[in-house]
Amino acid sequence: MARPAHALIDLDAIRHNYAQAKALSPNSKAIAIIKANAYGHGAVMVGKALSAQADAFGVACLEEALELRESGIENPILLLEGIFEPEELQDVDQHRLMIAVATYRQLQWLLEAKLEHPVDVFLKMDSGMHRLGFAPEETEAVYQQLAQCKQINSVVLMTHFARADEADTSFTEQQVSCFDSAVAHIPAPCALSNSAGILSDAKANQAYIRPGIMLYGATPMGTDHASDALLKPAMSLRSAIFSIRDLPVGERIGYGGRFVCDRPTRVGVVAMGYADGYPRHAVDGTPVWVNGHMSRIIGKVSMDMLTVDLTDLPHIKEGDPVELWGEHVSANLVADHSATIAYTLFTGVTRRVPLRYVNE
Known part of the structure; x- marks a missing residue:
């Protein structure tokens, strides 16, 4: 697969x-x-x-x-x-x-x-x-x-x-x-x-x-501008959960241990990283949509993977779809959490991410 x-x-x-x-x-x-x-x-x-x-x-x-x-x-x-x-x-x-x-x-x-x-x-x-x-x-x-x-x-x-x-x-x-x-x-x-x-x-x-x-x-103009409602997102950057684990209070996640679990934490690993074009500087709390529910990034984005908080989403399982930006998560919002702009997100998607088209 x-x-x-x-x-x-x-x-x-x-x-x-x-x-x-x-x-x-x-x-x-x-x-x-x-x-x-x-x-x-x-x-x-x-x-x-x-x-x-x-x-x-x-x-x-x-x-x-x-x-x-x-x-x-x-x-x-x-x-x-x-x-x-x-x-x-x-x-x-x-x-x-x-x-x-x-x-x-x-x-x-x-x-x-x-x-x-x-x-x-x-x-x-x-x-x-x-x-x-x-x-x-x-x-x-x-x-x-x-x-x-x-x-x-x-x-x-x-x-x-x-x-x-x-x-x-x-x-x-x-x-x-x-x-x-x-x-x-x-x-x-x-x-x-x-x-x-x-x-x-x-x-x-x-x-x-x-x-x-x-x-x-x-x-x-920013997501609070009236023009945001006029436009339809054209790109949905997607992946899936491919691993889930449970960590106790006090454990650290990812490079540098930036995120510290302040409660028993269910962690999902997503096949998406900065080598795909997802911003490495996305902070903890950057929104991510996971199979119909909003979640957040916890821990630094790696080259090929990132980690999301599934603690309040016990029904999520391995293989469930993830949207990094698109219809449910504004690219401007992700950019705001990453000290950048939507232009760099779109143009930064790398060649190893296949483009699939609908409504040709």
């Missing part, structure tokens, strides 16, 4: 979440962000599941785009980080990809290229993230260079929000104001909002939105 650890991916949930993004910004096209293997959910399968709905897909780099093209996906694809060397423009041209331009080096490569097909460009402005993008005062001049280039089909103006997941929307509003002022005289459509921007109260006028983490059912 195979090791029971696996991740169940509900593709209908992803379709639902994409529809929610569109509903929240009904006048915008939505670029479904499926970089990083669709945040660990499987880029090809997610791409195929959304191909009939998605206005476009967003990936980080050329390699991710080519994987989609090779699988037969024909939707427009945007390289969010653009190109890293000029030779990549040959594949951009051949596979009709859209590219972000965020540096002068990328701009020069594009202007000097010999392309068979005009390319669609997303011109990135730095409105306060200070990671990539042209300064506000440089953006109009860069746009003019692109607009005058015969190899450019269209230009979309883009920026990225740094703090749209915060309850205080003032910084996001500053970014929107900065962006609007810088592009006021540029006759081009705009793309501003990531998932947090879509779900935030700070709204922006935009022709394109870029839903990412929300596609997979986790709100970047």
Whole structure:
């Protein structure tokens, strides 16, 4: 029998979440962000599941785009980080990809290229993230260079929000104001909002939105935000109890003996560890769903196993199913108990955890 650890991916949930993004910004096209293997959910399968709905897909780099093209996906694809060397423009041209331009080096490569097909460009402005993008005062001049280039089909103006997941929307509003002022005289459509921007109260006028983490059912706004109820979890990380033992008061569990039994304790061992992608830093008390009942982690997470408290669940037996996050346990809640975020949980699921799909 195979090791029971696996991740169940509900593709209908992803379709639902994409529809929610569109509903929240009904006048915008939505670029479904499926970089990083669709945040660990499987880029090809997610791409195929959304191909009939998605206005476009967003990936980080050329390699991710080519994987989609090779699988037969024909939707427009945007390289969010653009190109890293000029030779990549040959594949951009051949596979009709859209590219972000965020540096002068990328701009020069594009202007000097010999392309068979005009390319669609997303011109990135730095409105306060200070990671990539042209300064506000440089953006109009860069746009003019692109607009005058015969190899450019269209230009979309883009920026990225740094703090749209915060309850205080003032910084996001500053970014929107900065962006609007810088592009006021540029006759081009705009793309501003990531998932947090879509779900935030700070709204922006935009022709394109870029839903990412929300596609997979986790709100970047926190589990107490109203957006949590809008989304359906797409990944259920699952395993099973494969050993049970009883320990007396005073016994310690796991590496370092972090958890000390303060009562006679029934301990379940689960086939799931940090080599599967479950966070090693999950604290005692991190919630775990065991065959219809909520339990908790006790003891440090090991490479291949973790231990849960079954003291109040005497009916649980070896072989019973366990959900580490998903429908019954929020990934955001697990992340909160592990000093991390849901993004790292999803993208951290390792290759030894098979992905199984429903609602293809």
